[in-house]
Amino acid sequence: MTAAARILREFGKHSTQLGVTQLAGRVGVGKSTAHRIIWTLVEEGLLEKVEETGLFRLTTTMRSLGASAETAQRLHEAATIPLDQLRTKTAGTLHIAILDGIDVLYVERREGPGAIPVFRAVGSRNAAHVTSSGKVLLAFLPADHQKRLVQSMRLTPRTPRTITSKSAFLAELTQVRRQGYGENRGESQPGMCSIAAPIRDPLGRVVASVSVAEYVEDVEAGLRHLIRPIVETAMRISAGLGWHE
Numbered sequence: 247m248t249a250a251a252r253i254l255r256e257f258g259k260h261s262t263q264l265g266v267t268q269l270a271g272r273v274g275v276g277k278s279t280a281h282r283i284i285w286t287l288v289e290e291g292l293l294e295k296v297e298e299t300g301l302f303r304l305t306t307t308m309r310s311l312g313a314s315a316e317t318a319q320r321l322h323e324a325a326t327i328p329l330d331q332l333r334t335k336t337a338g339t340l341h342i343a344i345l346d347g348i349d350v351l352y353v354e355r356r357e358g359p360g361a362i363p364v365f366r367a368v369g370s371r372n373a374a375h376v377t378s379s380g381k382v383l384l385a386f387l388p389a390d391h392q393k394r395l396v397q398s399m400r401l402t403p404r405t406p407r408t409i410t411s412k413s414a415f416l417a418e419l420t421q422v423r424r425q426g427y428g429e430n431r432g433e434s435q436p437g438m439c440s441i442a443a444p445i446r447d448p449l450g451r452v453v454a455s456v457s458v459a460e461y462v463e464d465v466e467a468g469l470r471h472l473i474r475p476i477v478e479t480a481m482r483i484s485a486g487l488g489w490h491e
Contacts (some may be wrong), residue, residue, distance in 0.1 A: 249275050250283050254292065254304075263301035302373050317344060318353040321445070321454055324486030329356050329456070332479045336472055338460030342483075344447070344453065346384035348399050350374050353454070365438055372434065375415060378442035379455040382430035385419040386452035392419065407432045407465070427477055428455075432465040437469040443480035448488035456480045 248326055252273045256264060264272075270280035287293040293302045306451055321342050329340050333356055342354030349371045374380025384392055393416070401410045409415045422428040430440045442457035456479050481491075 250287060253280070253283055253287065254308075257293075257304045257308075261297055263296055263303045265301045270301075317453065320487060321477065321483070322354055325354055325445075325456070325457050325483045328479045328482040328486070329354070331482075332356075332456075332458070332475055335475045336458050336460065338440075338458040338472075341379065341430055341457045341459065343377075343379040343383070343389075343442075343455050343457065345374065345380070346371070348374050349397055350380045350383060350455075352375055352379075365371050373402070373404075375399060375401050376408055376430065376434040377457075378428040378430040378440040378459075379423050379428070379457045381419060382442045382455040382457075383452065385422035385428065392416075404434050405432055405436050409433065426476070427473055429468050429470075430459075431468040437461050437463075437465060439465060441469040441472055441476050443477045444484075445487070446484040446489040450489060453487075454483075456483060 253269050256269060256272050266277060266281050266284060269284065270277045273280065275283075284293060288295065288302070291305055292308055294305050295302055304402045318419055321344075325342050329342075330338060340354075340356035341352045343350040343352050345351075350373075352370050352372075372380070374384055384395065387395070396412055396416055396419075399412070401408070401412065401415060403410050409418060427441060427443045429442075430438075432439060434440075438459060439462050440457050440459035442455045444452040445454040456476060458469060458476060460469060462468065
């Protein structure tokens with residue numbers, strides 16, 4: 247591992263701000279070497295100097311990536327068995343997703359025989375307003391935060407069924423929060439439906455969603471037969487993260 251990589255790792259050990267001397271000692275390089283590497287990392291947008299303290303910290307982007315990686319790992323560990331159990335009840339494609347701005351980011355996937363082409367890999371994104379996962383993740387945000395995000399969104403239609411009115415979308419989110427699950431019925435792709443439920447952390451905060459997506463003949467009916475299995479799967483994953491009702 248390079249000295250630069252070791253320096254970046256030091257910021258993940260519960261130290262949010264560090265100085266040149268501290269980093270040189272921890273990594274085992276000379277102070278001048280540490281100084282040169284740190285300023286190279288600053289130029290690359292990986293570190294920034296905090297003017298108030300004179301110390302260095304990860305940039306917002308790097309902190310976000312670190313949090314996403316940690317979240318994805320915790321979700322993977324908690325979701326493995328519940329997803330395998332859900333797989334026995336549906337041939338659809340299963341996803342774990344988190345909210346990233348106004349997009350959903352898929353961090354876990356189980357591909358069914360009729361895999362949804364647009365979601366070929368972990369790390370794929372989709373607009374939150376056309377997905378059941380996005381509706382769930384937005385629905386459980388604090389009201390002010392939710393409204394700000396929705397107001398910043400362009401509800402671009404993907405199909406004739408896409409919700410394009412912000413007031414109608416906010417009403418949809420209220421319904422999702424009330425019922426405890428979200429649906430996408432042909433809003434992202436013609437004939438494709440999905441259903442999602444919230445995953446909670448130990449404090450009860452919604453940090454992710456679990457969903458199943460599948461092409462269906464009756465878009466109006468969607469995947470309502472999977473409401474109970476998807477909600478129960480979300481509860482099992484939440485319990486694996488330490489949440490209890």
